[in-house]
Amino acid sequence: MPTVLITGANRGIGLEFARQYSSGGWHVIATARQPNAELDALGVTVELLDLADPDAVAAFHRKIEAPLDLLIANAGTNQPMNGDTAEDARAWQAMMMINAIAPYVLARSLLPRLADAEGKAIAISSGMGSIGDIGPGWVPYRTSKAALNMAWASLALEARPRSVPCVLLSPGWVKTRMGGSGAQITAEQSVADMRALIDRLTIEDSGKFMRRNGSEIPW
Numbered sequence: 132m133p134t135v136l137i138t139g140a141n142r143g144i145g146l147e148f149a150r151q152y153s154s155g156g157w158h159v160i161a162t163a164r165q166p167n168a169e170l171d172a173l174g175v176t177v178e179l180l181d182l183a184d185p186d187a188v189a190a191f192h193r194k195i196e197a198p199l200d201l202l203i204a205n206a207g208t209n210q211p212m213n214g215d216t217a218e219d220a221r222a223w224q225a226m227m228m229i230n231a232i233a234p235y236v237l238a239r240s241l242l243p244r245l246a247d248a249e250g251k252a253i254a255i256s257s258g259m260g261s262i263g264d265i266g267p268g269w270v271p272y273r274t275s276k277a278a279l280n281m282a283w284a285s286l287a288l289e290a291r292p293r294s295v296p297c298v299l300l301s302p303g304w305v306k307t308r309m310g311g312s313g314a315q316i317t318a319e320q321s322v323a324d325m326r327a328l329i330d331r332l333t334i335e336d337s338g339k340f341m342r343r344n345g346s347e348i349p350w
């Protein structure tokens with residue numbers, strides 16, 4: 132039975148990944164900040180992890196002893212919206228940890244377990260992290276996803292000797308708490324598309340930043 136580790140799996144896109152991989156027969160290790168009834172109902176393995184906590188993030192790999200077929204670094208925040216005040220600046224610092232630094236530290240420490248399974252490392256980025264396709268507003272979020280993109284592209288280089296593909300995916304504009312009810316697609320559709328793409332990824336795709344249909348996004 133293949134194993135997938137999904138961060139931020141208690142709601143939104145992460146919960147939908149947990150649902151779909153679990154019903155597809157995978158062993159799902161789902162991380163959340165708090166115990167969660169919906170994850171318990173799925174019968175998946177739940178591990179508590181706050182990505183804002185550097186000690187917890189750096190130590191987490193010790194909990195994963197078996198080969199890991201797939202890591203989905205999904206957890207993320209879009210707050211603060213702006214960088215105007217000292218309070219915004221503090222929240223922006225925390226966001227950089229949650230959205231960019233923690234995914235990299237976690238993935239790097241799990242590379243041996245991923246290599247054991249010839250596994251793949253996926254980060255859920257965003258088109259808003261693209262400098263080549265920049266738009267207005269949401270500057271903290273854009274910078275955090277651009278930083279995630281650089282960290283994951285660097286991870287791809289580091290993971291190449293172990294043949295672990297490291298790929299950044301944009302899920303589209305998805306109806307979740309973050310995406311809002313006016314978003315274009317459901318989490319079910321986004322995750323189904325991303326799962327199909329993840330299945331097809333090879334080492335040749337490592338270091339790419341892709342839409343869920345597999346087309347590449349400008350950096």
Ligand SMILES: NC(=O)c1ccc[n+]([C@@H]2O[C@H](COP(=O)([O-])OP(=O)(O)OC[C@H]3O[C@@H](n4cnc5c(N)ncnc54)[C@H](OP(=O)(O)O)[C@@H]3O)[C@@H](O)[C@H]2O)c1
Pocket residue numbers: 138139140141142143144145163164165180181182183205206207208229255256257258301302303304305306307308309310311314
């Ligand atoms: N929805 C969209 O349209 C869209 C578009 C592009 C990219 N994305 C990306 O897709 C990913 C999932 O987003 P979503 O739409 O599913 O958002 P969501 O419904 O807001 O879910 C965010 C998830 O991240 C977790 N999280 C936030 N801060 C955390 C922390 N400090 N430690 C651990 N977990 C934390 C949340 O846990 P709590 O419940 O504990 O807060 C929750 O599980 C994110 O990386 C997001 O940037 C989303």
